[in-house]
Amino acid sequence: MSMDREGNTGRSLVERVKEVIAQREFSLFLVLVLLSIFMTSSSPVFFTWANAEAILLALSVDAIIAIGMVVLLISGGLDLSVGSTLALTGVVTGLMLNAGQPAWIAILLGLITAALVGLGNGLLVARLKINPFITTLGMAMMLRGLLLVLAKGKAVLNLPESFTVIGQGRLFSVQYPIFVMLALVIIGEILVRNTRFFRQSYYIGGNEKAARLSGINVDLVKIFNYCLVAALAGVAGLLITARFGSSSVTVGSGLELRVITATIIGGASLNGGEGSVLGAFLGAAFMAVLANSLNLLGVDVYWQNLITGLILIVAVVIDVLNEKRKTEQK
């Protein structure tokens, strides 16, 4: 048979470098660097600590959720309810705090609430085989309604400092949420790339039937992934609530599509089986830097939407063309 040249032992440095360059993450990183260089030269504000912190804080919410979202997309799932899960976590935690609960109990209850939302999504999708789009869309609508009931349509204000410190506190003059994000991205990247448990998601998204036949507990992994993304949405919800010192019922609207966009730009596919945490993070970072840049350049917000949508489509088109080329080369 005509097969490709092997290279299983002692690969040269050149080969390794080539492999890295061929990765989606590398080109995305490059684009990010180029965009930053361009912005530094065209806006005096861009390369300042204040601006960088603003970008990173905005990014922290999207990036934390994107970690869970990419794992879910890899396993062939989808969650449109992360925005409302984020809001629900904030409101539940805020109400607990205002009812006089200590911060750690309020936080724990908030996270449990979030995870329960994920469990609900996961059970519906994995056990009852309901389409993830429908399940999580319905869940999102239900949660928004529930939020209005719980908070009686108003924001929850005056949260105690024992809680707001997790969003506002600083270490080396950097706000905590940024550290939380970086830690979660690094841990997530290592685990998803290297542990057998997370690799299972690739098999499930790539071919669910075959995954089952390889002895993978498909339902369990799927349910876990829905819980994971919901819990991470919960974490993001806590951080954003603490940062603002209040929880609003409308926070996180439209966030789910932005996060999904980021993961797709980062190399994930709605068909499952593809993607990485690092890619998702870089995708989210790219979108955050882009939004910031467009603001600094004084681009109208309407144009910003147009440009973001265009970039999503261009990224996917490049991907499709690339794949085609590689397959034809063979």
Next chain:
Amino acid sequence: MTVVLQAENINKSFPGVLAVDHVSLELEKGEILALVGENGAGKSTLTQILGGAIRPDGGRILLDGRPVNFNSSADAINAGVAMVFQELSMVGSLSVAENIFANRQPVSAANFVRWRDLYRQTGDFLKRFDLDLDPRRPVKYLSMGQQQILEILKAISTNPKVLILDEPTSSLTESETKFLFANIRRLQQEGMSFIYITHKLFEVFQIASRAAVMRDGKYIGTRGVTEVDENDLVAMMVGRKISNLYGQSEKKKEKDAFFKVEGLQSIGLFHDISFEMQRGEILGLAGLVGARRTEIGRAIFGVDRLDGGRIFLNGKELRIRNPQQAIRHKIAYLTEDRKNLGLFLNMPIRENMVAPALRDFTGAVDFLDRSRLRRYAWKKMEEFSIDSPSSGKKVLQLSGGNQQKCLVAMWMSIDPQVIIFDEPTRGVDVGARAEIYQKLREFAAAGAAILMISSDLPELIGMCDRILVIHHGCISGEVRQQDFDEKIILSYAAGLQDCADKMRAL
């Protein structure tokens, strides 16, 4: 000889059907046992029971003389029975290594994958099979045939005592098939036993030592391959002698060219394709997998763009840029891939049947005339003996043979004059095959010209008036009916020097 796997009185019914009816079967150590039967004979259900994917209603399985109880295919694999399914289970974005050792990657104590070990282990494993393939390469960049081979290697990598193969060569090229057979024989000598399901009966005689036949869920018998020939096996499979599967050509052909193509070309795919067909003629296109026969058919039908060449019908040149135009000229193309490209699986039979001719079933202002549609569908279902209680049944729920008959009926709705039929009987059982051949004869007798693309040589030889052989996108030979011979056709299909030169010159 010792028996390695034994099925005793296996019984399995699904709602409405007795899929496996008290079947007993013995597989000897180091044996390759072919399992043959028509679609729906119960081969797949039986092997899925043996492979742990389905639980039987009754009976027992003995492995090395001990009764075993499989709750899942993972159980069966652990016990030493592995199965390769027809569908691919590869994950495109993952490497060769991660696919072969799916969920069996070497891991550290903390469940981290040990990549170095995984790649080395895969490299060693591939070397055992003389496969020069990078363990790190994502599977999506491999050809279908290579993926199919990996699929089989994945099962072999569990080191099974018994390996069940379900039509492993359906998407393999000639050389890949040879490679597979050589490795199967080697593993057989090392003591591995095989159950080999196939519809290609000639393979039975190439690779197996015995053939077990099933029909209607029942075990019919096992024969040594030296005791029987293909016809005997077919007789066992269908329960009756099919005396003349292909029928007889009925009508004298007209002399004039009815349909003609000249110098068809698609850069990088095929080149200089010219032929003529008379009314009533069945012209075969033979060739190996990958010879570009399908591409030629698709290009004539306007699915893919032609880079050059002319098409004539009745002496008039046609301009065909898309399938709508081809259909308007009463050209039909019946795809080899009925599930993905041919039929609307989730739609009722009747709506499938009029899909290419929807325009003819509308009344005023584009509204569909449902009662006419229904009547038409019933008439066609009868004509094509499509076996279903209602025309509202989803095509998905029909057997392969009935689906194929639907596909034929569907295209007859445009009253075609030129029929391009790609693999007319792939995955179709013998009974339905005879009916499809009969229909083709009728269309030809009624004056249509039929271009039949097929990888099944006996079928081409049985049906065609003339056969063109395609090799690497060129016509490498033309064989007339009086010269029909498998060896001659195969030697053309394997390629003539001048044709390869022509392609290189492009």
